Amino acid sequence: MTGTTLLILGASGDLTSRLLLPGLATLLSIETDRRVTLVGADLPQMSENAWRERVTAAFGRADAAEALPRVLGDTRYVAGDATDPHLLGRLLESLEVDSDSPLVIYFALPPQVSAAVCETLAGLDLPENTTLALEKPFGYDAQSAKDLNVLLSKSVPEDRVFRIDHFLGLYTVLNLLGLRFANRLFEPVWDRDSIEKVEIFYDETVTLEGRAGYFDRAGALRDMIQSHLLQVMAVVAMEPPASVGERDLRDAIGQVLRAARVVDPVADSRRARYTAGSIGERAVPDYAAEEGVDPELGTETLAEVEVEVANQRWAGVPFILRSGKSFAAVRKQVVVHFKPPAHIPDGLLGRDTPDTLTIDLRPDTFTLSLTTNGSGDAFTLGRTDLVGALGGSQLEPYGEVLSSMLDCNPRLAVRGDAAEECWRIVEPVLAAWSRDDVPLETYPAGSQGPEGWSSTR
Numbered sequence: 001m002t003g004t005t006l007l008i009l010g011a012s013g014d015l016t017s018r019l020l021l022p023g024l025a026t027l028l029s030i031e032t033d034r035r036v037t038l039v040g041a042d043l044p045q046m047s048e049n050a051w052r053e054r055v056t057a058a059f060g061r062a063d064a065a066e067a068l069p070r071v072l073g074d075t076r077y078v079a080g081d082a083t084d085p086h087l088l089g090r091l092l093e094s095l096e097v098d099s100d101s102p103l104v105i106y107f108a109l110p111p112q113v114s115a116a117v118c119e120t121l122a123g124l125d126l127p128e129n130t131t132l133a134l135e136k137p138f139g140y141d142a143q144s145a146k147d148l149n150v151l152l153s154k155s156v157p158e159d160r161v162f163r164i165d166h167f168l169g170l171y172t173v174l175n176l177l178g179l180r181f182a183n184r185l186f187e188p189v190w191d192r193d194s195i196e197k198v199e200i201f202y203d204e205t206v207t208l209e210g211r212a213g214y215f216d217r218a219g220a221l222r223d224m225i226q227s228h229l230l231q232v233m234a235v236v237a238m239e240p241p242a243s244v245g246e247r248d249l250r251d252a253i254g255q256v257l258r259a260a261r262v263v264d265p266v267a268d269s270r271r272a273r274y275t276a277g278s279i280g281e282r283a284v285p286d287y288a289a290e291e292g293v294d295p296e297l298g299t300e301t302l303a304e305v306e307v308e309v310a311n312q313r314w315a316g317v318p319f320i321l322r323s324g325k326s327f328a329a330v331r332k333q334v335v336v337h338f339k340p341p342a343h344i345p346d347g348l349l350g351r352d353t354p355d356t357l358t359i360d361l362r363p364d365t366f367t368l369s370l371t372t373n374g375s376g377d378a379f380t381l382g383r384t385d386l387v388g389a390l391g392g393s394q395l396e397p398y399g400e401v402l403s404s405m406l407d408c409n410p411r412l413a414v415r416g417d418a419a420e421e422c423w424r425i426v427e428p429v430l431a432a433w434s435r436d437d438v439p440l441e442t443y444p445a446g447s448q449g450p451e452g453w454s455s456t457r
């Protein structure tokens with residue numbers, strides 16, 4: 001396998017140490033013939049030794065020490081401002097890149113800095129085989145996402161832009177493709193005739209975890225729903241693609257997102273913020289009292305929206321997307337609620353709950369919960385749960401995403417039009433919230449959210 005040069009801008013930051021380097025480490029320990037030349041760059045001065053120690057520590061944490069020599073041999077760190085055309089130009093010239101060894105420039109940077117670096121890049125000649133990989137958030141609204149797309153198109157073609165959404169690297173999300181399209185059971189009932197509603201939950205027990213600088217300006221709607229959960233929804237709702245090639249897959253995702261909308265941004269959305277509480281033994285302070293939080297911003301830590309996919313297959317079926325922090329327990333699921341059958345023979349008694357298919361994201365399992373004959377009395381209906389494990393990957397989502405990025409296959413990346421659509425879908429809700437048309441509710445940390453929120457628990 002030929003090598004790729006991975007240039008990380010923002011190499012001294014938290015994202016690089018916490019996710020990117022461990023993801024790379026796992027990938028290299030599994031794909032033993034993959035070659036990567038790792039170059040870190042960032043504003044702070046850092047000695048070569050300190051950089052190498054950082055890389056070594058990340059590989060250690062990922063239990064991938066045996067893969068370390070393959071990157072440590074020629075890794076280096078460059079200090080400087082990546083928005084400076086002279087510095088960036090010199091740095092790019094110094095890289096050994098040709099048609100057999102492509103270059104991936106990974107922006108592990110805050111969005112404003114990424115945009116400024118993109119401006120700089122647009123004025124430089126990039127090696128032909130360059131991929132630009134950008135972390136979310138991709139812009140801060142539909143217009144800024146559009147502007148960023150235009151800027152990126154000045155540097156590289158669309159199939160060389162990797163807008164990262166690590167949820168597309170979640171094995172469970174990829175498993176939806178097999179579950180839906182590779183058997184005869186589900187696809188014939190996967191539509192408005194048979195499905196009542198679909199819920200996509202990502203309830204976390206994690207709190208702010210020191211991320212006020214980013215999260216307090218983003219909030220749960222932008223952080224999780226605008227990006228990740230709409231992508232998951234698109235995979236749940238998409239038409240069968242002809243192939244899982246990047247074009248077919250991303251066309252199918254784009255088609256769903258183009259049809260999606262929040263019909264009534266006030267009635268179809270809810271927001272809340274956690275107050276002091278405890279999760280297990282852990283005492284959690286009020287969100288508003290966390291360091292770095294500006295209580296005046298009214299940032300939500302829990303968001304829920306009801307989305308309609310206005311097309312022949314889904315018109316009228318609510319897709320409820322919810323994500324929140326500081327919950328009592330983790331709940332990361334797609335729950336498909338089926339409609340009741342048109343007729344149950346008279347005399348069969350006791351059926352009151354709908355059949356559901358629950359797909360658990362991490363751990364990857366599915367549960368088909370069916371109405372069946374109850375035990376004891378065959379004429380009184382009961383419920384049977386069929387539980388199955390879904391295939392897993394040794395790669396964490398970041399490893400999965402990195403693998404396709406280093407292979408220059410954008411299948412697991414968000415396409416430019418999809419990024420703009422996701423903003424278009426949530427913008428009316430953001431506007432209603434900024435007008436305070438939707439009250440900011442509260443829930444104690446360690447609870448199951450405010451009373452009366454959508455829940456099938």
Ligand SMILES: O=C1O[C@H](COP(=O)(O)O)[C@@H](O)[C@H](O)[C@H]1O
Pocket residue numbers: 166204206223224397
């Ligand atoms: O991108 C993000 O995702 C995480 C949830 O993903 P996970 O892979 O850590 O489960 C979320 O906690 C974070 O706020 C968000 O920025």
